[in-house]
Amino acid sequence: MQKINKKGVKRYQAIFFDFGGTLMDAESDNVTHLQMMKDIIQKYNLPACPEDLVDKYNSFLFTKEMTLLDGDPEDESFIPLGESTKKAFAGILSQYNIHPSLEDYRWFKEIYFENHQKYIKLFPETWEIIRYLRNHHRPLHLGIISDIDNDYMEFQFNILGISSLFDSITTSEEVQSYKPEAKIFQVALNKAGCRGEKSIMVGDSYKRDIAGGKNVGMTTIWINKFNLDNPDTEKADFIVIHLKDILPILDELIK
Ligand SMILES: [Mg+2]
The missing domain is CATH 1.10.150 (DNA polymerase; domain 1)
Known part of the structure; x- marks a missing residue:
């Protein structure tokens, strides 16, 4: 996989996370x-x-x-x-x-x-991962793409104290469509100012996060925490069981 182009510009400019079941403990x-x-x-x-x-x-x-x-x-x-x-x-x-x-x-x-x-609680490793990405890969745009309403997002994210950790949060209510429709991903990509090919999508729903992200060109990491025996995994570039398993992959992709 090519990680850096000829001009030395980092290939990836943004990482997007799903919220429920990915950052938030289901x-x-x-x-x-x-x-x-x-x-x-x-x-x-x-x-x-x-x-x-x-x-x-x-x-x-x-x-x-x-x-x-x-x-x-x-x-x-x-x-x-x-x-x-x-x-x-x-x-x-x-x-x-x-x-x-x-x-x-x-x-x-x-x-x-x-x-x-x-x-409602985040997975303990959520903090670790976001802080790590902030400290080691600072220029990266960190975003959330979630099938939630705006009032819930503002309320819950403030309580959890995570709003300020992310550069963008895109909700389904904001764009009036749910994942895996392309619209919600495209709005998030516009906020990051990059194309799908320059971004990574991390999520626990194969159908919504992974197929949806891949359809707009994203590199995808599927957190298959239920170890589902999904016969169709071609839209997942990486498959892990736990959120913490994404760090070595991100390090490799982003370095
Ligand atoms: Mg989810």
Whole structure:
């Protein structure tokens, strides 16, 4: 692989990370959802156990790898994640013949943010990796490309203290489309001022991060933490199991 062109300009100018399940510990998302379900059970006095309810809630929103379910391919309108979580909340209540009022939705949004504030955590190595890249590869543009809403991103990233570590953050709500559509990657690349071929995409969803990134020319590192036996891996330039495994690859690519 050619790392440096003839003029000695570094080949790579930007590294982009997915957030959920890549920098943020997906297990902490599970804990958060479990706590939200406990709040819902208590408020509505539901005869349910939190584990069953969280399965139901997640089934409205996510695959088992906690990436977003695909939307209706016929429907080209963009639905923010906040709308989908409200629908999931209404979906679980409807099983108990409860139809949420505007006040119920307002309460749900409140406990959604409260529990995310309390329980969402980054992987311990996230700090290590970002600091390392900052210290050793300073001119690189570091970005996040995430299928999240703007209000959630601002709230959560401030609490985690990571906003200032990144040069750009691109959300699906901002561009009105979800990964793997090219638009979100292109907007992120514009922010970095570089082409896909000059950038690296790191993510845990093969379909969204890796296929999406490769389709705009990025070099891709798939964190296959569930060790999925995916028959189709051709869009991944590198496959690792843990986030920390990306450092030697990045060092090699960027040097
Ligand atoms: Mg992810």
